[in-house]
Structure formats: structure tokens, C-alpha cells
Amino acid sequence: MIIKKRTIGLIIYLALLFLPIYWMLNMSLRTNADIMGAFAWYPSDPTLTNYMKIFTDPSWYSGYINSIIYVTINTIISVLVALPAAYAFSRYHFIGDSQIFFWLLTNRMAPPAVFLLPFFQLYSTFNLIDTHIAVALAHCLFNVPLSVWILEGFMSGVPREIDETAFIDGYSFPRFFLRVFVPLIRAGIGVTAFFCFMFSWVELLLARTLTTTAAKPIAATMTRTVSATGLDWGLLAAAGILTIVPGALVIWFVRNHLAKGFALGRV
Amino acid sequence: MNKWNNNKAWFFILPVFVIVAFSAIIPLMTVVNYSVQDIFGPGQRLFVGVEWFKEVLLDVRLHDALWRQLAFSGLVLLIEMPLGIAIALTMPKKGWAASACLVILALPLLIPWNVIGTIWIIFTRPDIGLFGYLVNGAGISFDHTAHAFDAWTTLMLMEVWHWTPLVVLLAYAGLRAIPEAYYQAAKIDGASAWAIFRFIQLPKMRGVLTIALLLRFMDSFLIYAEPFVLTGGGPGNSTTFLSIYLVKIAVGQFDLGPAAAFSLIYFLIILLFCWLFYQALQAVGTGEKS
Numbered sequence: 001m002i003i004k005k006r007t008i009g010l011i012i013y014l015a016l017l018f019l020p021i022y023w024m025l026n027m028s029l030r031t032n033a034d035i036m037g038a039f040a041w042y043p044s045d046p047t048l049t050n051y052m053k054i055f056t057d058p059s060w061y062s063g064y065i066n067s068i069i070y071v072t073i074n075t076i077i078s079v080l081v082a083l084p085a086a087y088a089f090s091r092y093h094f095i096g097d098s099q100i101f102f103w104l105l106t107n108r109m110a111p112p113a114v115f116l117l118p119f120f121q122l123y124s125t126f127n128l129i130d131t132h133i134a135v136a137l138a139h140c141l142f143n144v145p146l147s148v149w150i151l152e153g154f155m156s157g158v159p160r161e162i163d164e165t166a167f168i169d170g171y172s173f174p175r176f177f178l179r180v181f182v183p184l185i186r187a188g189i190g191v192t193a194f195f196c197f198m199f200s201w202v203e204l205l206l207a208r209t210l211t212t213t214a215a216k217p218i219a220a221t222m223t224r225t226v227s228a229t230g231l232d233w234g235l236l237a238a239a240g241i242l243t244i245v246p247g248a249l250v251i252w253f254v255r256n257h258l259a260k261g262f263a264l265g266r267v
Numbered sequence: 268m269n270k271w272n273n274n275k276a277w278f279f280i281l282p283v284f285v286i287v288a289f290s291a292i293i294p295l296m297t298v299v300n301y302s303v304q305d306i307f308g309p310g311q312r313l314f315v316g317v318e319w320f321k322e323v324l325l326d327v328r329l330h331d332a333l334w335r336q337l338a339f340s341g342l343v344l345l346i347e348m349p350l351g352i353a354i355a356l357t358m359p360k361k362g363w364a365a366s367a368c369l370v371i372l373a374l375p376l377l378i379p380w381n382v383i384g385t386i387w388i389i390f391t392r393p394d395i396g397l398f399g400y401l402v403n404g405a406g407i408s409f410d411h412t413a414h415a416f417d418a419w420t421t422l423m424l425m426e427v428w429h430w431t432p433l434v435v436l437l438a439y440a441g442l443r444a445i446p447e448a449y450y451q452a453a454k455i456d457g458a459s460a461w462a463i464f465r466f467i468q469l470p471k472m473r474g475v476l477t478i479a480l481l482l483r484f485m486d487s488f489l490i491y492a493e494p495f496v497l498t499g500g501g502p503g504n505s506t507t508f509l510s511i512y513l514v515k516i517a518v519g520q521f522d523l524g525p526a527a528a529f530s531l532i533y534f535l536i537i538l539l540f541c542w543l544f545y546q547a548l549q550a551v552g553t554g555e556k557s
Contacts, residue, residue: 006357014371020390021374023397039395081282088279093270107291108485109537113517114530118297141290153474157444191440202379219379240382247377255366
């Protein structure tokens with residue numbers, strides 16, 4: 001009985017969670033006049049014009065492409081540099097380890113408003129303005145620390161005896177790390193990749209400051225729907241639905257790594 | 268866990284250090300530089316020492332914004348952490364149901380923050396939004412543009428809706444990382460569900476929950492786009508949080524000096540709280556292990 005009650009609770013929670021998304025989906029399938037005109041539980045006369053506009057207008061769909069490019073670069077860099085660092089933090093004592101570990105996280109704590117100007121100056125100096133790599137690098141500021149922290153948590157959950165046994169069995173360090181250790185923490189890598197993807201995907205201020213046209217992110221494109229003539233709610237909702245899709249695909253791919261958990265005894 | 272002593276481990280963290288320091292150190296120094304100068308224009312600036320800091324620290328409106336911010340972040344943590352852990356515990360462990368839960372949970376996290384605010388504007392409208400329609404239909408007069416309480420309720424609902432999944436995902440991944448052997452041992456000992464939670468699951472989730480807590484604290488303390496879009500800081504000043512006030516000074520009045528001093532104080536407050544949380548959680552963890 002208890003288990004059943006819990007399941008019902010979970011289903012109610014997920015349904016509530018989905019409601020605002022459903023409302024966005026509902027709006028995306030209606031024209032703006034229809035949305036503003038009357039309340040409707042579901043689109044009585046569904047139309048795909050909002051989506052067609054996004055898929056046919058380069059100023060719209062290029063936003064998605066730009067975002068996907070810099071978010072992917074950022075996720076790959078973040079996870080790759082964070083893996084060895086997280087291993088070092090979870091396994092070794094070295095001078096300044098706890099200070100550096102905490103310092104990393106402090107980079108997420110700065111209120112962005114005033115920092116945008118020096119950021120712009122810094123990236124101008126390196127001639128990186130309006131490139132994908134600039135946004136990817138800038139997002140490393142908060143994603144790399146996060147990756148290190150999440151991965152360190154997962155790595156610390158792996159007993160150190162596994163490392164010791166592998167070294168006694170004659171594994172070299174790189175072989176141990178790639179063949180034994182990384183598979184053990186693949187749940188952690190999946191979660192980390194998803195979070196990097198997500199935080200880079202939704203960040204607007206830095207991405208907008210560092211780009212003008214060639215690498216303009218989708219979140220900045222979407223602010224265009226707010227104009228003097230009012231909002232085009234239908235178009236905005238359709239663009240919102242489409243911003244969810246890439247991330248949903250990412251979590252779909254990492255879901256098994258999340259769910260499979262910890263396979264002991266691989267060594 | 269005793270760690271190996273080895274300073275060569277620095278080579279492992281060198282790439283991280285370089286890539287983060289590149290974007291971190293120069294902007295921070297520039298902001299420190301702004302905060303001690305009065306800037307009139309290009310090339311015209313005057314060293315004013317700690318004057319901006321004094322001005323900012325004595326600003327009554329900033330004190331109000333700070334208390335509001337603390338209340339907001341406190342509520343966020345009190346609601347989202349227990350709720351997130353509870354949801355993670357009820358989620359199925361495998362199969363298509365687990366996959367479906369994970370994907371649905373991730374959806375709110377993937378919407379850009381400015382769009383979240385815009386969607387909630389229409390979602391809470393009494394005439395064409397589902398939430399406003401239902402609440403008003405139930406006979407409760409609700410208007411987040413007119414009443415401070417309603418504005419807070421709406422923001423809190425939006426915040427809980429938006430960010431609880433983050434806690435759930437982290438807690439769920441932490442739970443999945445607990446080896447099956449622990450549960451088998453508990454079963455042999457005849458441990459209750461509560462005992463399993465208290466002595467196996469909770470301690471094993473300490474790492475991910477620390478991250479979840481710190482992330483939620485930092486991000487809720489820095490919250491800007493969602494309340495700015497939804498309420499614009501109003502009605503009155505009732506939802507003017509620190510970052511909204513900061514942007515008013517930095518962009519609205521273009522007072523770079525005070526805004527920079529404000530940013531640094533803001534940063535130090537977050538740093539202080541995070542450090543306290545971190546130390547407290549570390550202490551709890553080591554106490555339990557013994």
C-alpha cells in the first residue's frame with residue numbers, strides 16, 4: 001500500500017511539473033490572435049505556422065545551431081579537464097588542495113551585471129568576440145568547477161582499494177583510469193555532462209555579451225519576440241518548446257548511465 | 268578516507284586551473300579596480316578608496332533587498348531540498364518508467380531563464396493562463412502584479428517548479444551509486460526503511476547533496492532574469508532582490524563605482540554562506556563515518 005501511495009505522489013508531482021510545459025506546447029500550436037482571444041484547454045485548431053517560421057527563417061534557426069555548437073564545445077572541454085582534476089582531489093593530498101577546491105566554486109558566485117564589461121574587454125583583447133569558442137570558454141568559468149565538484153563526489157564513492165588492486169595487478173595509470181575507473185563512474189560522467197550542457201544552454205548574459213551575430217545564442221534571439229508591438233506569444237512558445245528538445249535528447253542518452261549505477265567487481 | 272600525499276597531483280588540476288583562471292582573475296581584478304575609483308569617462312578617473320563601499324553598506328534599500336534575498340533563498344532551500352530528496356526516493360530504479368521520469372524532470376531545467384519568466388507571465392494570467400484561470404475559478408482572487416503576497420507565492424512556485432528537478436537528479440544519481448551490497452546487508456540486519464535512509468542513503472548522498480545545496484543557494488541568491496521578467500521587482504519593491512537592485516544601479520544609473528563595490532560585497536556574502544554550509548556539511552559527514 002505504502003509503495004502505491006508513493007507512486008501516486010510521484011505521478012501527481014510529475015503531472016504538476018509538466019503543466020507549464022503543456023501550456024507552452026498548447027500556445028505554440030495556436031496563432032497569437034487565438035491565444036490572446038480566449039482561454040482554451042487545448043488548441044481547437046492546431047497550426048504549425050509558428051514552427052514553420054522558426055525552421056525557415058535563418059535568423060531563428062541559426063540561433064539553435066550557434067547554441068548547440070558552443071554548448072557542445074563547452075561540455076567536452078569541461079568534462080575532459082575536470083576528470084583528472086576530480087581524480088586528484090578525491091585521491092591525493094597536496095599543497096593547497098582544499099583551498100583550490102573551494103576557490104573553484106567561488107567562480108560561480110559573482111553577480112554577472114558588473115562583470116560583463118571586463119569580460120567583454122578581456123575577450124576583445126584576444127580577438128575572440130562573436131566566436132563560438134569565446135562563449136564556450138567563458139562558460140567554462142562556471143561549468144568546469146561544477147564538473148570537478150560533481151565528479152569528485154562520485155569518485156570519492158569508489159573505494160580506493162579498487163585503485164590499489166589495479167596498480168598491484170600491473171595496470172599503468174592511463175590504462176587503469178580509462179579502462180577501470182572511468183567505466184565505474186560513468187553515472188557521474190553522465191550527470192556531469194548533462195549539467196554542463198544545461199547550464200551552458202540556459203545562460204544568457206555572458207553569451208549575449210560576447211556575441212553579436214555570427215555566434216548569437218537562441219536565448220538572445222528569443223528576446224526579439226518582445227517588441228514595441230507586444231509579444232508574439234505563439235512564436236515564443238514554439239521557440240521555447242524547441243529549446244527543450246536538444247537537452248531532452250542529451251538526458252535520454254545519459255539516462256542509462258544514470259540508472260545503471262555502480263557495478264562493483266569489475267576489477 | 269585517508270588520501271595519498273603527492274604534490275604531483277597538481278599536474279592533474281593544472282588544466283582546470285589555467286582554464287578557469289583565464290576567465291576569473293582579470294575580470295575580478297578589473298571590478299576591484301572599478302570599486303575604488305570614480306569614473307567620469309574614458310581616461311578620467313579619481314581614486315576614492317573605500318568611499319563606495321561605505322556608501323553601499325549604509326544604503327537602506329540595499330539592506331531591505333538583502334533581507335528579502337535571505338528570506339527567499341532560505342525558503343527555497345527549505346522547500347526544494349526535502350522535496351527533491353523525497354521525489355528521488357520514490358522514483359523507479361530502472362526500466363522505461365525511470366527513463367520517462369528523468370526526461371520529464373529535466374524539461375524545466377532546459378528552458379532559458381528569460382523564457383521561464385515570460386511563460387509564467389501568461390501561465391498565471393487569469394484570462395488566458397491555466398494557473399490564473401484555475402486559481403481564480405476556485406474563488407481565490409489572485410494577482411501577482413498587485414499584491415506582494417501573491418507575487419512572492421508566484422515566484423516561489425516558479426522557483427520550486429524550475430529548480431527542484433536539479434535536486435532530484437543529483438539525489439537520484441547519488442542513490443543509484445550506492446552498491447547493492449549495502450542494501451543486502453541492511454536486509455539481513457532487518458533494518459527499517461527509515462534506518463536504511465538515515466544510515467545508508469543519506470550519508471552516501473552527502474557529496475551530491477552538498478553540491479545540490481550549494482548550487483541552489485548560489486543560484487537562488489543570484490536570481491535575476493525570472494523575477495525581473497515576471498514582476499520587475501514589484502509590486503512596490505516587494506520582489507526587488509539583490510541582483511535586480513544591482514542592475515538598477517549598474518545599468519539604470521550607470522554608477523560603475525558603487526555597482527562594483529556592491530558586486531564585491533554581494534560576492535563576499537555568498538562566499539561566506541557557502542563556506543559555512545560547506546564546513547558544516549563536511550563536519551556532519553566525518554562525524555557519521557566514525
